Amino acid sequence: MKLRINGGQQEVEGADPDTPLLWVLRDHLGMLGAKYGCGIGQCGACTVLIDGEPTPSCLIRAADVGDAHIETIEGLAGDDGLHPVQQAWIDEQVPQCGYCQSGQILTAVALLRNNPQPSRDEIDRKMSAVLCRCGSYPRILKAIAKLSEE
Amino acid sequence: MNRAQAFHPDRRRFLKATAAVAGGALLIGINWSRGVEAAEQEADGSEDFQPNAWVALHADGRVEITVAESEMGQGPYTLMPMLVAEELEVPWSSISVLRAGVDPVYGFQLTGGSTSIKKGWVLLREAGAIARQLLLMAAARQWGIAPERCRARDGQVFDDSGRSIAYTRLVGLAASLPMPDKAWLKPPEDFHVIGQPLPRTDVPQKVTGQAVYGIDVRRPGQLFATVVHPPVFGGRLRAFDDTGARESPAVVDVFAIDQGVAVVARDTWSAFKAAQRLSIDWDPGERSGFRSQDWEDRLRGYDARPPSREHVRGTPEAVTGDRIEAEYLQPFQAHMTLEPMNCCVHFDDGKLRIWAPTQSPSLAYGSAKRLTQNRIERGWHKLLNKVFGGYDDSIEVNTTLLGGGFGRRLEQDYVEEAIQIAARFEVPVQLVWTREQDVRNDFYHPMTYHRMAAELDAQGMPRLWLHDIAGGGVSSWGARHDYAIPHQRIRSYDFEPPIPKGPWRSVAPHFNVFAVEHFIDELARQAGHDPLDYRLQLLPDGRLKRCLLRLAERVKADGLNKNERIGYAAASTFDSHVAEAVVLRDLGTGRYRVDRVYCVIDCGIVINPDIVRQQMESSIVYGLTAATLTEITVENGQVQQSNFHDVPALRLHQLPEIFVDIVDSTQKPGGLGEPGVPPLAPALANAWLASTGKPLRRLPLRLS
Numbered sequence A: 001m002k003l004r005i006n007g008g009q010q011e012v013e014g015a016d017p018d019t020p021l022l023w024v025l026r027d028h029l030g031m032l033g034a035k036y037g038c039g040i041g042q043c044g045a046c047t048v049l050i051d052g053e054p055t056p057s058c059l060i061r062a063a064d065v066g067d068a069h070i071e072t073i074e075g076l077a078g079d080d081g082l083h084p085v086q087q088a089w090i091d092e093q094v095p096q097c098g099y100c101q102s103g104q105i106l107t108a109v110a111l112l113r114n115n116p117q118p119s120r121d122e123i124d125r126k127m128s129a130v131l132c133r134c135g136s137y138p139r140i141l142k143a144i145a146k147l148s149e150e
Numbered sequence B: 001m002n003r004a005q006a007f008h009p010d011r012r013r014f015l016k017a018t019a020a021v022a023g024g025a026l027l028i029g030i031n032w033s034r035g036v037e038a039a040e041q042e043a044d045g046s047e048d049f050q051p052n053a054w055v056a057l058h059a060d061g062r063v064e065i066t067v068a069e070s071e072m073g074q075g076p077y078t079l080m081p082m083l084v085a086e087e088l089e090v091p092w093s094s095i096s097v098l099r100a101g102v103d104p105v106y107g108f109q110l111t112g113g114s115t116s117i118k119k120g121w122v123l124l125r126e127a128g129a130i131a132r133q134l135l136l137m138a139a140a141r142q143w144g145i146a147p148e149r150c151r152a153r154d155g156q157v158f159d160d161s162g163r164s165i166a167y168t169r170l171v172g173l174a175a176s177l178p179m180p181d182k183a184w185l186k187p188p189e190d191f192h193v194i195g196q197p198l199p200r201t202d203v204p205q206k207v208t209g210q211a212v213y214g215i216d217v218r219r220p221g222q223l224f225a226t227v228v229h230p231p232v233f234g235g236r237l238r239a240f241d242d243t244g245a246r247e248s249p250a251v252v253d254v255f256a257i258d259q260g261v262a263v264v265a266r267d268t269w270s271a272f273k274a275a276q277r278l279s280i281d282w283d284p285g286e287r288s289g290f291r292s293q294d295w296e297d298r299l300r301g302y303d304a305r306p307p308s309r310e311h312v313r314g315t316p317e318a319v320t321g322d323r324i325e326a327e328y329l330q331p332f333q334a335h336m337t338l339e340p341m342n343c344c345v346h347f348d349d350g351k352l353r354i355w356a357p358t359q360s361p362s363l364a365y366g367s368a369k370r371l372t373q374n375r376i377e378r379g380w381h382k383l384l385n386k387v388f389g390g391y392d393d394s395i396e397v398n399t400t401l402l403g404g405g406f407g408r409r410l411e412q413d414y415v416e417e418a419i420q421i422a423a424r425f426e427v428p429v430q431l432v433w434t435r436e437q438d439v440r441n442d443f444y445h446p447m448t449y450h451r452m453a454a455e456l457d458a459q460g461m462p463r464l465w466l467h468d469i470a471g472g473g474v475s476s477w478g479a480r481h482d483y484a485i486p487h488q489r490i491r492s493y494d495f496e497p498p499i500p501k502g503p504w505r506s507v508a509p510h511f512n513v514f515a516v517e518h519f520i521d522e523l524a525r526q527a528g529h530d531p532l533d534y535r536l537q538l539l540p541d542g543r544l545k546r547c548l549l550r551l552a553e554r555v556k557a558d559g560l561n562k563n564e565r566i567g568y569a570a571a572s573t574f575d576s577h578v579a580e581a582v583v584l585r586d587l588g589t590g591r592y593r594v595d596r597v598y599c600v601i602d603c604g605i606v607i608n609p610d611i612v613r614q615q616m617e618s619s620i621v622y623g624l625t626a627a628t629l630t631e632i633t634v635e636n637g638q639v640q641q642s643n644f645h646d647v648p649a650l651r652l653h654q655l656p657e658i659f660v661d662i663v664d665s666t667q668k669p670g671g672l673g674e675p676g677v678p679p680l681a682p683a684l685a686n687a688w689l690a691s692t693g694k695p696l697r698r699l700p701l702r703l704s
Helices: A021-028 A084-091 A101-114 A120-127 A137-149 B009-028 B035-044 B076-088 B116-143 B171-176 B203-207 B268-276 B292-300 B361-371 B380-387 B413-422 B435-440 B507-527 B531-538 B543-558 B609-628 B680-692
Strands: A002-005 A008-011 A047-050 A053-056 A069-071 B049-052 B055-057 B063-067 B095-099 B150-153 B156-159 B164-166 B223-228 B236-241 B251-257 B260-265 B279-283 B309-313 B324-330 B342-348 B351-356 B395-399 B429-432 B448-456 B462-472 B487-495 B564-573 B576-588 B591-602 B657-662
Touching: A021 B268, A047 A101, A053 A101, A084 A101, A084 A137, A084 B203, A101 A120, A101 A137, A101 B203, A120 A137, A137 B609, B049 B116, B049 B171, B055 B116, B063 B076, B076 B095, B076 B116, B116 B150, B116 B156, B116 B164, B116 B171, B223 B268, B223 B413, B223 B435, B236 B251, B236 B260, B251 B268, B251 B413, B260 B268, B260 B413, B268 B429, B292 B448, B292 B462, B324 B507, B342 B413, B351 B361, B351 B413, B361 B395, B361 B413, B413 B429, B448 B507, B462 B507, B507 B531, B507 B564, B507 B680, B531 B543, B531 B564, B543 B564, B543 B576, B543 B591, B543 B657, B564 B680, B576 B680, B591 B609, B591 B680, B609 B657, B609 B680
Parallel strands: A002 A069, B063 B095, B223 B429, B351 B395, B462 B487, B591 B657
Antiparallel strands: A002 A008, A047 A053, A047 A069, B049 B055, B055 B063, B150 B156, B156 B164, B223 B260, B236 B279, B251 B260, B309 B487, B324 B448, B342 B351, B342 B429, B448 B462, B564 B576, B576 B591
């Protein structure tokens, strides 16, 4: 099985064909940024972008991803440094335990790509897909507000 | 955090040596012995300087500060180094953080009860100050002047003529000097680190996906395991058929352990999938008929037995008149840390290595020692250590970052399971629970039933206050309030917990403060008083009252819309003082929204105002989840909920606006992680009472 991840091609061998993308990333490719939280698409900690769409990677079989392009937290920073969303997350000191933050950041990246100045309603709809038990939400809102002003 | 350094063998040798020199005295204080490595430095000319177990100055200018508290989001990887850096006088940018291993030099490691700052406040400043004193003395000696003429700043020593020398050029000399017998702590007016909103040291790795939680531990040759526990509390394994589970070539082994059936595979998913294909015959045991509803009924009849504890003020039995009564109920709650329970263990050639996202490495170590007494090698010196209360260094506990804690990771059950599983292998094995196992095998916040009664005087103020608390594993902590009520009786009825019970963020104050603070509003309403004025009249002058006054000013400045009502609550817990106000907006057609939450905290001297703010935001979101969304119920001995679909957590679209004010204080620091939680639920219930005229006496509060 071949997967297109973060602009490159990754070969996966020996995975059970039923294996969700999350576990292929974590256990077969050693990409540990996507987290396991619920396994049923409720918490969003495993969110990756598939052709730009935030998707819980625990719900989709890696075998079903096909040619679609997968973006993970590991691919977000470029040679010229952090992605602006990551930088905003640092500036606003968003993470606490941090376990959900890969999912939060990727969801915010997709949100702002689609609309650099999202309404509060749109932010609510998109960002409510990812749970944070520590309550980093006020700072997520601040970081997104700051990014949409730029 | 530099992981390579964390496991650097020289580092461990130093810590061992330090511990060996200091012996049992370490538990009561800091150990200033520099141990063997300092002596070695003098011999081999090495330029690192490790004046104590918390500080290491490297020749290249890096300063490593060791933290013995677990980072689960509450900030110790930033706050503890700030305490050291303040006294050490080094640039914040030069600091890197190292997580301590289990070693007596750090005392008993347990992160809980909002105690980290309280424990570290003097200890860690002294660790920094001692190091600074040695560097000052080294500079003075080098310059041939009196140490009093030197001062430290920004990783350098200056003298009164303006001459300066970098710490890095003093480390060799400093390491050879005798330890000062006393730490010279800076006066608070000289603080320039403490009190600053410094960015957290753990944030950069948490935005790039590089942060290593327990579940991210990867060791060469590692296998992956999961456990299926009995579906019913107290259930036991009779037999299992693993034919289906073993069909997958990725499954390595399936076997029984004390707690259930373990599946070991080459990857996590294969272990999860195989676990679902097990056919297990459970003996349901004696608690298979347990229902939380029955337990609630039993708690209502609590006074068929004598109270466990009683606190009396005045002569409550002599007050006989018309009483106002109310009963309150809080359900069982699960912790729902976003990272499920997990632990990696390697029986490695006579060593037992553990990687765990634990709130207590010391408890994990104790579990390991108890479970493996005969399994790992122990030489003569290790036996001596054991006899004289020393540390068994054949057990190594590496504490990772924690994806949430909330008290759940004070229990070491998952560590014990991982040890049992890995004991059958020579390679490392990582145990990961599914979320379903996590929800159903928790140590739950107890269900509590509260019966309140009060009698009002002619002015409508309470002169009698009765509060009975019943539950499994409960106390009256948080029920003993500051209100000036002449006659009081607070009794707790502590039952044997019917299901596993454990500490849960803000513990007993969560249920007791709810009852106290909602009942106060009920009384105010009955008496025709404004609840805020009522509180202020009943509270003695002091820190909590000042928080409440400040909160009231803030709320007044913002004002309320016509369709909004407000509720207040305040409590002093964990040596901090917090007042909160919830604004509830009536959306019409019987719908309400929590629109704003105001919070004022007095936590004594503030180490990092941004982290205080963050912990209050966190406490309010945590409190809202418990107050409005979640409960754990049990039918036939089985937890009815299983995942985030039926134990929801507050989501971003449900977030109220949160305003936090921090009181300037010169008092000793108090706790931060928990004191913001208890006032939230009663403030919300009070806002509901103000909106609808009806009390909300049972959590979760249904706002419709």
